[in-house]
Amino acid sequence: MPGPEPIYDLVILGSGAGGFAAAATAACRGLKVLLVEKADTFGGTSAISGGAVWLHGTDQARAAGVEDSPAAMRTYLQQVIGAGYDPALVDAFIEQGQHALRWLEQHTELRYSLRPHSPDYYPDLPGATESGRALEMVEYDGRQLGTRFKDLAMPPPGMLLFGGMMVNRVDIQHFLNLRRSPASLWHCLKLMARYARDRLHHPRGTRLTTGNALIARLASSAFAHGAELWLRSEAQALIVEQGVVTGVQVLREGRTEQVLARGGVVCAMGGFAAGALAATYRPSTGALHLSMSPAGNDGAALRLGQALDAAEGEGLAANFFWAPVSELQHADGRRERFPHLVTDRAKPGVIAVAANGRRFVNEADSYHHFVQRMFANGIGECWLICDAQAMNRYGLGLARPQPVDNRALIEAGYLHRADTVAALAQAIGVDPHALAQTLEHFNADARNGADRAFGKGSNSYNRYMGDPQHQPNPCLAALTRAPFYAIRLHTGDLGSARGLVTNAQANVLNRCGTPIPGLYAVGNDMNSMMNGTYPGPGITLGPALTFGWLAASHIATRLQTETPTCTTN
Structure with a gap:
């Protein structure tokens, strides 16, 4: 006979930045957490991304003496986003993003540094800045993941050097200058020596940068505080009791399991850019369109939400984040x-x-x-x-x-x-x-x-x-x-922008604008607060971390748990 349904405080569907931000936050606050990932590896689109975040008023920016204001950022976003500007979501992002990053850096392995100079993508618009909003992921030693390192999604070969060496923006500039600068030559020689040592024991380099480092840092902290991860597991349906989402039905290793979630379910499955649904939401040119989104990002959150009459984004400036x-x-x-x-x-x-x-x-x-x-x-x-x-x-x-x-x-x-x-x-x-x-x-x-x-x-x-x-x-x-x-x-894309409509706590709303108890959406499953525009570097990951943290914090508060003291590895 099958055993009783496993019970968790929080079940997270997907394992990208938004999902792991929620997982690490909840686990550090003492919640029992499960991440359910369809793919063979974890990290999703976030793991192959640049890893940068775009946030206002971070400790890093303040320490550098950057002059910026919430009003300036609102002005800039109003100029870029236009008619789709949502004051509630933007205010939550501006006001809470810095607190989310500070909390995550204090309680997890997450570490960011300020890009010394990184203009917004539309630098001549009112409210734009030349620096202060874009932060770069600090490199990380993948060996800290232990046996889970092999399960971390690996970037495509074309984004690596020598078949398995990760590099960040600074490293790339050094490689471009290595014939012109002794300092750059020395930097590159050190990287190659580290990589050569790694390959004696590992299938690729363990020095992680960009999005791989982001996921590894959050994952190592989540795992250290008890979060579980099921790979090759697919959410089939939400469990609903008296209008409240209380769990999820999961297909795992060929068997269907009922997983209960006391605090709710967070959708963080990466949107729909890789599925059949994508073609219906993008302009047609008659030519091949290429998405960088992993194959599993096929719109599962939208399908799950439809059963609860969840609201979906409408009239976005673009339904995708484009890239050639x-x-x-x-x-x-x-x-x-x-x-x-x-x-x-x-x-x-x-x-x-x-x-x-x-x-x-x-x-x-x-x-x-x-x-x-x-x-x-x-x-x-x-x-x-x-x-x-x-x-x-x-x-x-x-x-x-x-x-x-x-x-x-x-x-x-x-x-x-x-x-x-x-x-x-x-x-x-x-x-x-x-x-x-x-x-x-x-x-x-x-x-x-x-x-x-x-x-x-x-x-x-x-x-x-x-x-x-x-x-x-x-x-x-x-x-x-x-x-x-x-x-x-x-024409190509980095992922979808259209998703489930939420409030400022990332709680999914129904078509009447009422929160659906127990259902949350973050990352590309959450309808883009940027409304399908692209104001600067890291405008997907910045909100993913912010609203992942907000969702988990909202659930933890609702469950009336106390925040224990967390130590990093």
Whole structure:
């Protein structure tokens, strides 16, 4: 006979940043916690993300003397979000985000540092800042996870070096400068030595950065305080008693189990960007669209919520967080995707053109804006083009800068190489006359340091993303040195923005606007408080941590538990 249903204080569906923020908070406050994860590994989209958070008034910003105000941040968000601005959610995010981060850093392994200079994505709008809101994840030793390290989701190979070495934004800059700076050379040699030692005992490097470090830090703390994790387990239905969500039905190892939750259930399953539902909510260009969202992110929270008449977001500026993505097909048929976020588009000597050979966008603007311009122009795919100098210095997508040999990418058809602009145009099917004319105009502007057509390098965010050592404009250089290179970019996304509507405690609301007792949503399962806009780096993870902490705190308070003293490992 089956045993009694397991009883927990809190059941969390999903294991990304929002889910683990809730899990670590609840576990540290003495609650019995279970995380249910469909995949073979934990971490979801968060584990392969950049790991940055965008928050107001953090201790890190205050310590650096950053001048910012809640009013300025509200003004900026009102300007970017527009009609979808929700004062209650924005106020909770602005006011509670700093407290959430402080609590998590005091009670868990979570650690962030301030990016010294990181402009908001629309730096010329009222309320924007040049620094103070973006925080960078501090690296972490994956060995602290013990036997769970093998279960942590691994970033795609294209986001790693030497087959398994993680790097962050600072590391990338050092690798780009290693031939120009003794300090950068020393930094890279130390990283490679650590990686070589790791590979003697581990399948990949144990020095974790970015989103992998974020998940590992929260997970190690949650596990240390008793949180359980079920992998390869899928939520099938919510258990509801007299209108209150009291548990979940889980398919685990081929058997259905009833799991009870005294305090409620938190949906943190990553949204719906990878499922069949996604196509119905994005513009159609007739071309291939590529999502970076894991396959399991198929809209399970929306399906669970429908049974309770849960409200879903409507009329968002975008239903997804966009990013251009390229794809490599390996000889064995495996497909590898690469999101073009920070490493190439803004760099000098790089431009994007449509099939007609014409530019259509400021290549140095945010990845979200880049794809918005693709959709606005009816472009399903485009080409990122550079010359030999840019390739040697910065690389292009999965192609690495010198001294890496990229011939395998050329043979695979991912990277196109030609000795002349006309030959490159023919190879990629672009109008050769138009491409030559585009380069003529762009090169003239690049030599003068001002892009008259689209303003590449014209604002502080653009210049921050360029090459600070290149003058007079960090984003502009003429494409003149053969050979020339190109890769195909597709419209893509980093995840969905449309989700379950919640209040400021992350409690899901029904279609009448009333909270559904015991049901919460965080991360990409929560309807984006940014309304499908992208104001700055970390605008998904900042709210995920904030509302994950708020949800768990709300549940803990409701259960009238006392907060024990938590110690970190």
